[in-house]
Amino acid sequence: MTTPRPTLIDAAGGLPATSVGEADSWWFGARLHHEEKVFWVKIHAMEMNGACTSTVALLQEPDGRTSDKHTVEGVDGVTLSADALDVRTSLLTVQGDLDELEISGATDAASIRLTLRRDDDPVLHSGGAGVFPFFGGRTGQYALSGLTTSGTITVDGVTHEVGGRTWFDRQWVSGATEAPRFTWLGLDVGAGRRLSVWDTAGDGSAWLTELRADGAHLITDARRTDRNGQWALTVPALDASLDITHRALFSAPGVYTGACQVTGTLAGEEITGHGFTDVIGY
Template sequence: MTTFHPTLISAADDLAATTPGKNDSWWFASRLHDEDGKVFWAKVHAMESEGACHGTVALLREADGHTSDKHTVEPLHDVKLSTDRLDVQTSILSLSGDLDELKISGTTDTASIRLALRREEPVLFSGCSGLFPFFGGTTGQFTLPGLIASGTITVEGVTHRLTGRTWCDRQWLSETSEPLRFLWLGLDLGAGRSLSVWDTEGDGTSWLTALQEDGSHLITSARRTDDRDGRWILTIPGLDARLEITPRRLDGTQGANSNVCSVTGTFDGYEIAGHGYADVVGH
């Protein structure tokens, strides 16, 4: 699949690792279901930081709340981070492929995931160009939203064949001069509509990049508030949207938590239902 959009980065080339010290991150999260409609959420994340590779694999079975996760920190000489193609391998996960076809896998102590991913939607370039200021430095970020996923999850010895959608978030950043503190949302609203939302002020003031089905991008402002039921309300005047986002904890490490989300509300005046993901860092 080929789409054209003026950017400052190349999504095809920048899937591979850059150079040590760039805090390369490959973040995959999935909403999957079996033939009976049972829902599974999964996350596979690799990130180079401070001379080590941090790996995370997390699973949530929605029906009974069963969770499983594993986190590792490994020296760079013990992992593989290819700089000429996407090829990341650690003791608990593997990522490979190109912009259109990818494979990911990961294991915890009680579960494993293996997925094949196919891209059928345009690339979302955050900030439209793929580069933007970030806590006193600069970050690059692009997203492959709505990847068509198929594969297996094995939980406690039982293998489930699953299909669904996966969100891939590729990011790297230069050295920052300020502590990281943000809430990021990746929202898959269906019909080719995806939002990458950044709240870096800590007061609900947000900005987002919206991707439409035809590949067009829009940057606009948003306002996030919390309601008494633990939901986030995201109001986006430029898109005539009001979204109710219900988060559920997937996993957490020191200083960072990941959530999976259900999304309902209105978008461009129409009722919608979707899902998404949230990373909360420094709160």
């Protein structure tokens, strides 16, 4: 099915903190560059059950150096505005609107300050409507999946002017009766095509939302297969066979975030791309 509209959520109105629910999440994954260096960044804030979890992580290539920081704070010690997008914790700041966002964060070794511009890129509404069943409850999820990004990354006192793209994923959960266990992929496969892939069964069966450059959505089945710790993703409706390699950007008990490189074929054409994965609960 294709569905550019209708949706069940208001993306602009959904940016601030929600008033009800078990989880409220603002997730950013960026691939940035400075000359020959590539920087993969994760900045994530999540409020759940009266606590706010913050994560800032950095992976540098080609040397593979990593730096990350992770903390949990009571909601009384952070800012989570319900009136406008304003999230501030001891590690990070997220502010702005649907067209431009300012995000920053720090680890012990690095500081990150980025400006993200939408540039009329369409919103990716997961499932086409932006709401779908989620472990006995439901979730709202949408993405600004191709934000033009500029800013600075300072590592050990050396500041790099960077540019590239950021995937911003906004999600909230209500009514869940089971602990989430899933593998999620957000993939940029070129020509304005982006894939949000959910594997919640744990057996490799998945479904995805494809966003096209004109804003059209395709929702269809996929199959994720393990290949010596890396993955193959097949999507019959897209005539797609993708090989996905990933390197750890951040990991903690029950949480893994990877930086992904993508090669393969899509609609009969060879493609290269990149993206991110979150593996939760395993």
